[in-house]
Amino acid sequence: MHFKWNYEPPTPERQKAAMELAEKINMSPILADLLIRRGIKTESAAKRFFRPMLNELIDPFLMNDMDMAVDRLNDAMGRKERIMVYGDYDVDGCTAVALVYKFLLQFYSNIEYYIPDRYEEGYGVSYKGIDHARENGVKLVIVLDCGIKAVEEIAYAKEHGIDFIICDHHVPDEVMPPAVAILNPKRHDSTYPFLHLSGCGVGFKFMQAFAKNNGIPFMRLIPLLDFCAVSIASDIVPVMGENRILAFHGLKQLNSNPSVGLKAIIEICSLTGRELTMSDIVFKIGPRINASGRMQSGKEAVELLVEKDLKRALEEASRIDRYNDQRKDVDKQMTEEANKIVSKLEEQKHLQSIILYDENWKKGVIGIVASRLTELYFRPTVVMTVSGGMATGSARSVSGFDIYEAIKSCSDLLENFGGHTYAAGLSMKKENIPAFRARFQQYVEEHIRPEQTQAIIDIEEEIDFKDITKKQHADLKKFAPHGPGNPKPFFCTKRVYDYGTSKVVGRSQEHIKLELVDCKSSNVMNGIAFGQSASARYIKSKRSFDIVYTIEENIYKRGDVQLQIEDIKPSEEEQTQE
Incomplete structure (x- = not known):
């Protein structure tokens, strides 16, 4: 894939500011400019960014209703009422339930957890779940990562003497x-001064407030921070502000002393002994937790996350790993079917969105298929199937386009909907699909910008190979953890050449292993370009080319730097000659 490269060189004023900041923090001006791009312009702000401190977490009682939530929980414990911890079946919901349940179980035993069945109950608070609470004498439900739209369901629970505390982060x-x-x-x-907590993050703030109110040392919460890191990475919320603090210390916990359940997943993923990153969570750990709710039951994921015995945890993790393999097979088949439909629909080519419906598709995988199509076609996508007689869908968006608002504009056609800027869920009567398709597509066409439907790569700095030193790489690692709001920076180097030893690698010869030099130094840089073997012939022609890449540590040779090359283009002078 070739991207449109987007690069804005720093202004003279910003260059001057970067030089001044670099001197104060003992870093290169290149990295100081990365900080300024992230809104970090002072020495003290840089220190807070590089060393996020747990004592800088926001006072949880600044959140609306927190005092009432803590009082009701204290009352329930004082009266020995049965408490249910209820959550969504995705990673965010499962980690949130595990965090709250594990923490409260240290102080109170009359407690259970509940995850709704994706296929029988659907998303959010269900009548079946409330009836289960009634039958088991539950008087208080703490609902996590859902519930903000469950007006009728919670009114029904209230009629039957069941109170709810909602911990959610979706738009109400x-x-x-x-x-x-x-x-x-x-x-x-x-x-509350920070908008972007994950569902698990809201649950953590509730437990932080409960601990503070009851004189429980904050240290008792630290072992649960690995759940926060997993939720932040998997739910793709901004890794900035309070989320950066939770993710930073959550990753430390995940690497030093993870919970037994997460330790088992790490072992099953063959990640033991490696320094785990947010990418490991996104691509390895998160999908396995998610697979349980997609293919079977999210409750199994929570059972694993709260497990105390490593042997049993490894058995449960192996089962969830098998679910993930099944999910991959279904995902691959559905994506291929969806691609065929899109490629056949000539009339789709002029449209700015994709809406697909197939009654035979598996509900648990439509969100993944929507994500794949969005990445492939760079258009907001809705993928729907049938569940309980209703059309049920998952929506995914492109950079900068608010798909939640697009779906909200069609709310009169929907039975239910909810979500975020980039991901949402919805359900409707099947007969409403044509009207929804027309209305949604019209909204997208009126609101999407042309650049949002292109493959764009944002380059943060243009550098030479001589700038890539061991110190620079060590300093660059301090920018982690990465995610929205603090992306892993893309660098560009122009007029590079094959050193003579680059070669095509991979089972299908689809990747290129590179050894490169530029025209400014004699440094030979190693690189890997995944899926870009089409550029190999040009690279071996000895002509110059430009590259965009991230700077990584070679996992096979600790301490060595490797460029992960995202895109390759002939240099401008070479294009002119052609």
Whole structure:
């Protein structure tokens, strides 16, 4: 794939600011400019960025209703009421349930957890779940990563003497459920200074407040931070502000002393002994937790996450790993079918969005297929199937386009919907699909910008190979953890040449292993270009080319730097000559 390269050179003013900041923090001006791009312009802000401190976490009682939530939980414990911890079946929901359940279980035993069945109950608070609570004498439900739209369901629970505390981070409607407390930084009347917590993050803040109110040392919460890191990476929330603190210390916990369940997943993924990153969570750990809810039951994922015995955890992790293999097979088949449909629909080519419906597709995998199509065609995508007689869909978006608002514009055609800027879920009567398709596509065409439907790569700095030193790489590692709001930086180097030893590698000869030099130094840089073997002939022609890449550590040779090359283009002078 060839990207459109987007690069804005620093202004003279920013160059001067970068030089001044670089001197204060003992870093290269290149990296100081990366900080300035992230809104970090002072020495003290840089120190806070590189060394996020747990004592800088926001006071949880600044969140609306937090005092009421803590009071109701204290009352339930004091009266020995049965408590249910209820959560969504995805990674964020499962980690949130595991975190709250594990923490409270240290102080209170009359507690259980519940994850709804994706296929029988669907997303969010279900009547079946409430009836289960009634039958088991539950008086308080703590619902995590969902619930903000469950107005009727929570009213039904209230009629039967069951109170709800909602811990959610999805965008609420004007009318909110009749819960005892609603903890959600995205409330329209929110007073909380950070909007972008994950569902697990909201659960953590609730437990932080509960601990503070009851004189429980904060140290008791630290072992649960690995769940926060897994949720932040998997739910793709911004890794900035309070999330950066939680992710930074959560990764430390994951690397030094993970919970037994996560340790088992790490072993099953063959990640033991490696320094785990947010990418390892996104591509290895998260999908296995998700696979349980997609293919079977999310409750199995929570059972694993709260397990105390490593032997049993490894058995449970192996089962979940098999679910992940099954998920991959279904995902591959559905994506191929969806691609065939899109490629056949000539009329789709002029449209700015993709909407597909197939009654035979598996509900648990449509979100992944929507993501794949979005990545392939660079258009907001909705993939739907049938569940319980209704059309149920998952939507995914492209950079900068708010798909939640697009779906909200069609709310009169929907039975239910919810989500974020980049991912949402929805359900409707099957007969409403044609009207939804027309309305959604019209909204997208009126609101999407042309550049949002292109493959664009944002280059942060243009550098030469001489700039890539061991110190620079060590300093660059301090920018982690990465994610939205703090992406792994892309660098560009122009007029590089094959050193003479680059070669095509991989089972299908689809990758290129490179050894490169540029025209500014004699440094030979190693690189890998995945899936770009089409450029191999040009590279071996001894002509110059430009590259965009991230700077990585070679996992096989610790301490060695390797360029992970994202895109390759002939240099401008070579293009002119052609």
